[in-house]
Amino acid sequence: MNGRIVSAFVAIIHLYICPCFGENYILDDKVGLGRKFDGIGGLSGGGATSRLLVNYAEPYRSQILDYLFKPNFGASLQILKVEIGGDAQTTDGTEPSHMHYENDENYFRGYEWWLMKEAKKRNPNITLIGLPWAFPGWVGHGKNWPYDFPDITVSYVVSWIIGAKQYHDLDIDYVGIWNERNFDSKYIKLLRYTLDKSGLENVKIIASDNMWEPITFYVLLDQELRDAVDVIGAHYPGTTAVEEALKTNKTLWSSEDYSTFNDDVGGGCWARILNQNYVNGKMTATISWNLVASYYQDLPFGRDGLMTAQEPWSGNYVVESPIWITAHTTQFTEPGWTYLQTVGHLKHGGSYVALTDQKGNLTIVIETMTHNHSICIRPPLPAFTVAAQNATFSLKGSFGSVTQLQVWHSKFNFKTKKPSFFQKLDPIKISNGSFTLSLDVDEVYTLTTLTTGQKGSYPEPPASAPFPKKYKDDFNVKNPSFTEAPNFADQTGVFEYYINLTDLGPHVFTLRQVVTQRPVTWVADADQTISVIGDYKWQNLTVMCDVLMETERTGGVFIAARVDKGGGLVRNAKGIFFWVFADGSYKVTGDLSGQTVLAKGSSGTKAHVWYTLSLSIQGDHASGELNGFPLWKLSVDLVPKNGWTAIGTRSFELAQFDNFSVQAE
Numbered sequence: 001m002n003g004r005i006v007s008a009f010v011a012i013i014h015l016y017i018c019p020c021f022g023e024n025y026i027l028d029d030k031v032g033l034g035r036k037f038d039g040i041g042g043l044s045g046g047g048a049t050s051r052l053l054v055n056y057a058e059p060y061r062s063q064i065l066d067y068l069f070k071p072n073f074g075a076s077l078q079i080l081k082v083e084i085g086g087d088a089q090t091t092d093g094t095e096p097s098h099m100h101y102e103n104d105e106n107y108f109r110g111y112e113w114w115l116m117k118e119a120k121k122r123n124p125n126i127t128l129i130g131l132p133w134a135f136p137g138w139v140g141h142g143k144n145w146p147y148d149f150p151d152i153t154v155s156y157v158v159s160w161i162i163g164a165k166q167y168h169d170l171d172i173d174y175v176g177i178w179n180e181r182n183f184d185s186k187y188i189k190l191l192r193y194t195l196d197k198s199g200l201e202n203v204k205i206i207a208s209d210n211m212w213e214p215i216t217f218y219v220l221l222d223q224e225l226r227d228a229v230d231v232i233g234a235h236y237p238g239t240t241a242v243e244e245a246l247k248t249n250k251t252l253w254s255s256e257d258y259s260t261f262n263d264d265v266g267g268g269c270w271a272r273i274l275n276q277n278y279v280n281g282k283m284t285a286t287i288s289w290n291l292v293a294s295y296y297q298d299l300p301f302g303r304d305g306l307m308t309a310q311e312p313w314s315g316n317y318v319v320e321s322p323i324w325i326t327a328h329t330t331q332f333t334e335p336g337w338t339y340l341q342t343v344g345h346l347k348h349g350g351s352y353v354a355l356t357d358q359k360g361n362l363t364i365v366i367e368t369m370t371h372n373h374s375i376c377i378r379p380p381l382p383a384f385t386v387a388a389q390n391a392t393f394s395l396k397g398s399f400g401s402v403t404q405l406q407v408w409h410s411k412f413n414f415k416t417k418k419p420s421f422f423q424k425l426d427p428i429k430i431s432n433g434s435f436t437l438s439l440d441v442d443e444v445y446t447l448t449t450l451t452t453g454q455k456g457s458y459p460e461p462p463a464s465a466p467f468p469k470k471y472k473d474d475f476n477v478k479n480p481s482f483t484e485a486p487n488f489a490d491q492t493g494v495f496e497y498y499i500n501l502t503d504l505g506p507h508v509f510t511l512r513q514v515v516t517q518r519p520v521t522w523v524a525d526a527d528q529t530i531s532v533i534g535d536y537k538w539q540n541l542t543v544m545c546d547v548l549m550e551t552e553r554t555g556g557v558f559i560a561a562r563v564d565k566g567g568g569l570v571r572n573a574k575g576i577f578f579w580v581f582a583d584g585s586y587k588v589t590g591d592l593s594g595q596t597v598l599a600k601g602s603s604g605t606k607a608h609v610w611y612t613l614s615l616s617i618q619g620d621h622a623s624g625e626l627n628g629f630p631l632w633k634l635s636v637d638l639v640p641k642n643g644w645t646a647i648g649t650r651s652f653e654l655a656q657f658d659n660f661s662v663q664a665e
């Protein structure tokens, strides 16, 4: 018989047998176990993705944190990975370094310390990871490269880990190399050596937070490197690992994944990869970029978080489907559980994994996401089909005596647009060691011996509302909880609260740009510093701010409106920028880089003197005032029609801002 006839014959038998029984899948721990499960996590940073979260008023801020971290409530995350701030733009903003300058150390900047503590408060077992995206300029001695002085870079990173313990009692469990950039074997070995020497033997190393290659190649080749690296972490692996990665015998993680708009297709993406990263690629942890979409939505990759919390001014937040998809695994496992070897694909599409605590507990997660309803942002998803099917699971080994399983169910229901997520169904009875599920497409099931699990909820948060049209900040905060002023989203440079106790005038409390050297960057930061704030839809408004240049001759500061770009595109930001310079001149430009000069002239401005700048725009007409006196007026039909307001400086230089205000129409 030729092959075609055989398969036709098999298909006929199949047809007769299948409709009644469906396919059979065996779950058995006695055939040997699979890999140790390390958890599911979220990534705050890379960059500034939790920026707006910290400004939420209570009780909303705690509610959001509960949905993310509280065990048996929402996503119940098992891993929190944070950026080790490097003063540079790392996707949706900059995050401050603990060492802006070589002789500077401060472990209270930014919000990642706070976030790690809030996560630990809720789940003391949560795994913490730190990873740098960028480094302050001094680390690279002015070169855009962190490995020429590996001892400096290592001690910079290790100081962050020591500071976490010393000032916040946080034990960092894992540290990475340089996000999605080159690694250097010598650097990794020196990092291991220095960690050990500093009493940080328990801190494990992940490498290299990029593709599987070339790190796996070097790990296979170099015994010393193999000893130094604990986990090979790949990004957006598309659920597969290369053969060489498996050959290293190392723990494999998808150390950054997802990055998909968090609607229900995003939830479907997340459901598919959480299972299939193990089924196809033997990855034992998956970490979502990002944890929570808490940055202005018009920045790059808006809403690519497990949930959305981008309106601290209204208190509104949205618990999106990825939260409940995460719960399907996290609420019924713990890091340290083990996958069974008997995991895989379902005959008619979809996948199943099974995990055990090796004390008799079993958790099975099944997903039947169809192709079009589970597309992630990257990589491209090859075609596959999924159909409704009956699946029979036979429990063997330690699980042979299980008599019932708790059932948690999600159904995306793309047709009716009435999804239901994480519903507890009646427990399923196991008769004679097996049970059958009638699976539809686009469903997720958890079947578990654990009787815990909860779909946590809070009363509806306040309704969504735009950024307030009238906004002001005089930065007069005596003991700020955070170093950054609310709602300002730094896109190049770092703007911090500053107190000048020797100031005799009204400017004791100000906001100060503090980065004085171009960082070792991760993307193309602007040559100017800039912090944006407000509503991207704003068109007509007046923005005012008191400004102080601290650099003589070459210093310069601006206020701006209709700023149309941030993130990695910030260099190309357009808008209306009103600058004054320490050389006594002013300019109005149509872009941040200052190339499109719309007006210029003399202003008499100099360093160390406070000035009040005001910029008004109505339709195509803009005007600027200096200390209340009209300085310029022009038609601006070529600039963007809308955008954020902003403040900033001409270069990486110290400068201060006070009494920021906007009145928008």
Ligand SMILES: *[C@@H]1O[C@H](CO)[C@@H](O)[C@H](O)[C@H]1NC(C)=O
Binding pocket: 071, 122, 123, 124, 125, 334
């Ligand atoms: C922390 O882990 C221990 C050991 O696995 C477990 O007994 C405990 O319940 C966990 N605590 C939380 C809050 O998950």
Ligand SMILES: *[C@@H]1O[C@H](CO)[C@@H](O)[C@H](O)[C@H]1NC(C)=O
Binding pocket: 220, 247, 248, 249
């Ligand atoms: C991985 O494990 C296998 C089986 O134990 C062993 O033969 C192989 O040498 C190991 N590979 C490395 C790189 O250690």
Ligand SMILES: *[C@@H]1O[C@H](CO)[C@@H](O)[C@H](O)[C@H]1NC(C)=O
Binding pocket: 359, 360, 361, 449, 450
């Ligand atoms: C399952 O887990 C629960 C809760 O951690 C525990 O009490 C129980 O002993 C475990 N084993 C079985 C067989 O249920």
Ligand SMILES: *[C@@H]1O[C@H](CO)[C@@H](O)[C@H](O)[C@H]1NC(C)=O
Binding pocket: 372
């Ligand atoms: C999936 O999407 C593609 C592109 O939009 C479309 O052509 C195709 O018909 C869709 N498939 C299904 C099963 O809906």
Ligand SMILES: *[C@@H]1O[C@H](CO)[C@@H](O)[C@H](O)[C@H]1NC(C)=O
Binding pocket: 018, 019, 020, 021, 022, 388, 389, 390, 438
């Ligand atoms: C599943 O089994 C039920 C009952 O045996 C049957 O009615 C149904 O058609 C089956 N579904 C599929 C998709 O085979």
Ligand SMILES: *[C@@H]1O[C@H](CO)[C@@H](O)[C@H](O)[C@H]1NC(C)=O
Binding pocket: 432
């Ligand atoms: C239980 O399963 C075994 C093995 O598959 C079979 O021999 C036996 O007849 C079944 N018993 C019942 C009551 O279905």
Ligand SMILES: *[C@@H]1O[C@H](CO)[C@@H](O)[C@H](O)[C@H]1NC(C)=O
Binding pocket: 500, 501, 502, 503, 504, 505, 550, 608, 656
């Ligand atoms: C602080 O205030 C004093 C007194 O006004 C002034 O001389 C000094 O330049 C200020 N320092 C900074 C950094 O602004």
Ligand SMILES: *[C@@H]1O[C@H](CO)[C@@H](O)[C@H](O)[C@H]1NC(C)=O
Binding pocket: 474, 476, 506, 507, 508, 509, 658, 659
């Ligand atoms: C600027 O703010 C200071 C407090 O920082 C305040 O005393 C002063 O009146 C404000 N000036 C203006 C023009 O609003």
Ligand SMILES: *[C@@H]1O[C@H](CO)[C@@H](O)[C@H](O)[C@H]1NC(C)=O
Binding pocket: 539, 540, 618, 619, 620, 665
């Ligand atoms: C801004 O002003 C222009 C000119 O007055 C007007 O046409 C436009 O509708 C205004 N935009 C908004 C959002 O109010």
